[in-house]
Amino acid sequence: MNLWHNFHYAVAMVLFCIGLYTVIMRRNIIKKIIGLNVMETSVFLFLVSIGYRKGGIAPIHGPGADPSRMVNPLPQALILTGIVVAVSVTALALSLVILLYRQFGTLDVSRLFREEEEEAG
Amino acid sequence: MSGAFKHLPIMMITLPMLGAALMPFVSYLRREAVPWVSALFLVVSGVLGLLLAGRIPPDGCVGYRLGGWEPPFGIELKVDFAGYFLMMVVCGISLLALLYSRLYIIREVEGGKITAYYVLFLLLSASMMGFVVTGDIFNLFVFMEILAISSYALVAVTGNRNAVRAAFKYLLMGAPSSIMVLLGIGLLYSATGTLNMADLAARVGETGYREVLIASFAVLVLAFMVKAAIFPLHLWLPDAHSIAPSPMSAMLSGLVVAVSAFAIARIAFSVFTVHSWGVVGTTLDALAAAGAAAVLFGGIMAIYQRDFKMMIAYSTISHMGYIVLGFTALNPEGLTGAVYHVLDHGIAKACLFLCAGNFIYRKGYRRIDQLKGAWREMPWTCFAFALAAWSVIGLPPSAGFISKWYLVYGNVKADRVPYAVVLLIGAILAAVYCFRIIYYMFFQPGEEGAWRDQVMDAPAGMLAPTWALSLATLFFGVFSYLFLDSLLKAAASLLA
DSSP states (O other): OOTTTTHHHHHHHHHHHHHHHHHHHOOBHHHHHHHHHHHHHHHHHHHHHHHOOTTOBOOOOSTTOOGGGBOOOHHHHHHHHHHHHHHHHHHHHHHHHHHHHHHHSOOBHHHHHHHHHHHHO | OOGGGGGHHHHHHHHHHHHHHHHHHHHHHOGGGHHHHHHHHHHHHHHHHHHHTTOSOTTSEEEEEGGGOOTTTSOEEEEEHHHHHHHHHHHHHHHHHHHHHHHHHHHHSOGGGHHHHHHHHHHHHHHHHHHHHBOBHHHHHHHHHHHHHHHHHHHTTTOOHHHHHHHHHHHHHHHHHHHHHHHHHHHHHHHHSOOBHHHHHHHHTTOSOHHHHHHHHHHHHHHHHHHTTOGGGOTTHHHHHHHSOHHHHHHIIIIIHHHHHHHHHHIIIIISTGGGHHHHHHHHHHHHHHHHHHHHHHHHHHHTOOBHHHHHHHHHHHHHHHHHHHHTTOSHHHHHHHHHHHHHHHHHHHHHHHHHHHHHHHTOOOBGGGGTTGGGTOHHHHHHHHHHHHHHHTOTTSHHHHHHHHHHHHHHHTTOHHHHHHHHHHHHHHHHHHHHHHHHHHHSOOOTTTSOSSOOOOOHHHHHHHHHHHHHHHHHHHTTHHHHHHHHHHHHHHHO
16 A cells, blocks of 8 residues: 555546646646646546556456456446547547637737737726 | 326426427417417416315325336336326426517517427426426436427527527536436446336445445436536526526526426435435535525625525525525424415516516616616516515415424424524525615605606506516415425425
8 A cells, every 4th residue: 555556546636636737727728628638648547547557468258267366347448438428528629729719819818818808908 | 187287287298398399380480479379388287286276195106107017127207296286387387488579589589589489398297296206216317308409509599699598608518517417317227127216226225336336326416516607516597597588587586497406306215215314414514515605695696686586596595595494404493484485486576587687678768777766667577576586585375384383393393403593694694685686666756857757667568467476475375285295294204
């Protein structure tokens, strides 16, 4: 139960924090979306590593298959769904970026929101 | 339940989804038929729901195995009375907002995108219905994502610059929170090895990984706080809800955030259960404090708004605080108040947004001071607004009074008098921002030329849904005794 044996969890969390930092701090909206994808990937990595076991085999039942050595297939199935969701969110986000760029001519959030204040004031 | 009845809950969810898939074909054949056909799907779904009435035991639940796979291996729907009640609320309000859209949306959305609007609308209602009754926590995530993606797209559907910007802001806060939900589910799975809620409830008490459970619950609550726009994480809401087309604002404000707030209760009570209060207690206390802050912050901000729809959006932030304060009282009365508040807040808020839509449709007015003297030209809309505002404030005999009564009662019973006082202050703030508009509408002379002297209200196709909602606030206030006993029993069994 030490960190060395569970380093993949630590890697996932570090990636998660890098992604969150990018989403929050970067001013370029495309970079924000990249950050979003890094966050997603970190969670996928975390989930897949839950089901991993050292020297495991593919979970296919049949003659001679040893169920005690199989990796857990459930997290992988979840990740498949998660990837589909992530792709659709990214596609939607990028299409919004195209619309934003057409209408504002900038990808910089601080400029997008400065205009908002001017319109309100 | 036996025979065909046991399939009704899943039919209620899949019918609007099927409708969403069919709409492009309907549009190809006859574009004018799209609103009516999509309404038909929701009507059928609602009728199936009415057939279920009385068949759901108030103190238990009806399970449905998707594809016949036995839980905990397959996905399961668990329809308890609270879930069924919310499913009907979602279905009813969606139907009225959909009917309202028919005339309204052609003004704001260009021709080719109208079908897309209805497709997304049906997906949104179907996913919300699934969201409140699912018994599998990963399935909850999937429904939540359908809900989230369709609402991002619906905020941006008009395609004008402010709408796109608001939708992007919504996505930038919504998407990380969705990822955090997945992270929370992953943590929960790593500690327990199951995704079925009933199975989780049994295993959460036994597992030794207490820290993992605490982390998982905190992450899930934080994520759903963003989705439900609870105070410090509300930043996306005012823009998204005020800029979306009015019937869509009604859906987003009345239902989407409220079912997300209910999801926190569902996770706290159906997954973590009372037996693990040691695990979740601190997080729930923090959540209650955030809820109390939301009630005050939302109410005060609403008073200072100049834009009519912006004011209603801030009022929503305040009301999400009410729901949170209700179920964190951890007694049946508080939980009943929270569930009933999802109903009456949904109805009243939807009605307010549809009234705002009527003003925008007829006059293009969005600012509050432009509403001075509005009753001369649009009396029906003004009266509907007044009735709904009555419920938002929580005055008898409206439905808002019933839920606030239970919320305050639940909090007092849980020895949380300060929170009960916050709820009452919230009602006073609501009175300030609602009566200001009522005063402007009925008792102030309008500016020269702002309003005509003859009555020229919104068309009947838009007034009818508006009035149906405003009368519903009275109906669910006067006839609340029909539902409250069952809701109290359902809440007690959730907390057992």
